[in-house]
Amino acid sequence: MRKAWYAIAFMIVISPLFGIILANMVGYHEPLDVAAEMLHLKDISDKINWTPFYDYTVPGLPDTIGYIVSGVIGVAVVYVLGKVIFGGAKE
Amino acid sequence: MHIPDGYLSLPWIVVTYIITIIYLVIAWKKARAQLTPEKATAATTLAAAIFAAMMLNWPIPGGTSLHMVGGALAAILFGPWIGSWILALVVATQCFVFHDGGITALGANILNMAIIDVWVGYLVYKVVRKVVPGEKGIVLGAFLGGWLGIAIAGAAAGVEIGLSPAFPYGIEITLPVMFTWHLLLGIIEGIITASVVYYLVKKGKWVIA
Numbered sequence: 395m396r397k398a399w400y401a402i403a404f405m406i407v408i409s410p411l412f413g414i415i416l417a418n419m420v421g422y423h424e425p426l427d428v429a430a431e432m433l434h435l436k437d438i439s440d441k442i443n444w445t446p447f448y449d450y451t452v453p454g455l456p457d458t459i460g461y462i463v464s465g466v467i468g469v470a471v472v473y474v475l476g477k478v479i480f481g482g483a484k485e
Numbered sequence: 486m487h488i489p490d491g492y493l494s495l496p497w498i499v500v501t502y503i504i505t506i507i508y509l510v511i512a513w514k515k516a517r518a519q520l521t522p523e524k525a526t527a528a529t530t531l532a533a534a535i536f537a538a539m540m541l542n543w544p545i546p547g548g549t550s551l552h553m554v555g556g557a558l559a560a561i562l563f564g565p566w567i568g569s570w571i572l573a574l575v576v577a578t579q580c581f582v583f584h585d586g587g588i589t590a591l592g593a594n595i596l597n598m599a600i601i602d603v604w605v606g607y608l609v610y611k612v613v614r615k616v617v618p619g620e621k622g623i624v625l626g627a628f629l630g631g632w633l634g635i636a637i638a639g640a641a642a643g644v645e646i647g648l649s650p651a652f653p654y655g656i657e658i659t660l661p662v663m664f665t666w667h668l669l670l671g672i673i674e675g676i677i678t679a680s681v682v683y684y685l686v687k688k689g690k691w692v693i694a
Contacts, residue, residue: 395527395530398531398534402530402537405534405537405541406537406540408541409537412540412541412544413540416544417542417544417550426486426487426492426642426646430489430492442490443584444581444584444588445583445584447582448583450540461540464540465537468536468537468578468579468583469536469537472529472532472533472574472575473529475574475578476528476529476571476574479570480520480525480528480567481529
């Protein structure tokens with residue numbers, strides 16, 4: 395199990411390379427975002443936003459660092475919820 | 486794969502939420518009976534790993550990208566009921582904490598990634614295992630399960646969007662586009678799924694059904 399957590403940590407550390415740096419350099423997006431762009435649809439996500447970590451950013455931090463911090467936050471949330479949900483199922 | 490807010494019409498929002506909630510209640514009852522303390526810990530770890538893997542957007546020629554979904558992987562390792570809950574946990578966290586996928590589309594996103602991807606991946610894997618014996622069957626089944634799971638899930642997203650008047654193009658456009666896109670992108674998902682399953686089998690760390 396320890397190796398799995400090393401792999402998770404590694405993925406989080408290198409994630410800005412794929413999620414921010416290469417994305418900005420090459421200009422790629424997810425398929426649905428590309429479709430929306432082609433159709434000139436207006437992105438209203440930021441107008442109905444409910445979280446300070448919108449799109450894996452952290453207020454006050456550069457995008458790359460924010461992406462890593464978001465990864466840590468996300469993994470922590472998933473871990474705690476997983477412990478509660480799957481741990482509760484054993485009872 | 487994550488459908489944002491504004492893409493789905495109200496009937497699709499309601500229908501996908503209802504299907505997803507009913508399914509998750511049934512899946513929870515089935516998953517409960519299968520979970521052991523070891524499986525619970527491993528399922529939580531896999532959920533965390535899938536979350537981290539989804540943050541890696543791989544560039545694809547043509548200006549688009551792919552990230553791992555992991556539905557077939559979760560289903561092969563834990564079965565479809567626990568697998569669905571693993572993916573639902575990840576997709577809900579992405580939505581509520583990072584606004585990745587819309588709140589109105591959460592039912593559809595869980596339906597596509599935690600139900601359709603999981604079940605297609607699982608059933609394809611099972612069929613291939615029956616036809617192709619031994620280690621080859623495990624690897625081929627995991628590859629095809631990962632590949633087709635994400636392709637069919639992408640097609641489902643195309644149907645949901647295409648049948649929603651809120652989206653300017655109809656199903657005759659959205660279905661083939663989403664299916665073809667994810668069929669191409671899914672090759673990487675298949676390779677990753679097969680690699681992880683093969684690694685765990687080789688190391689003797691997992692009993693694969």
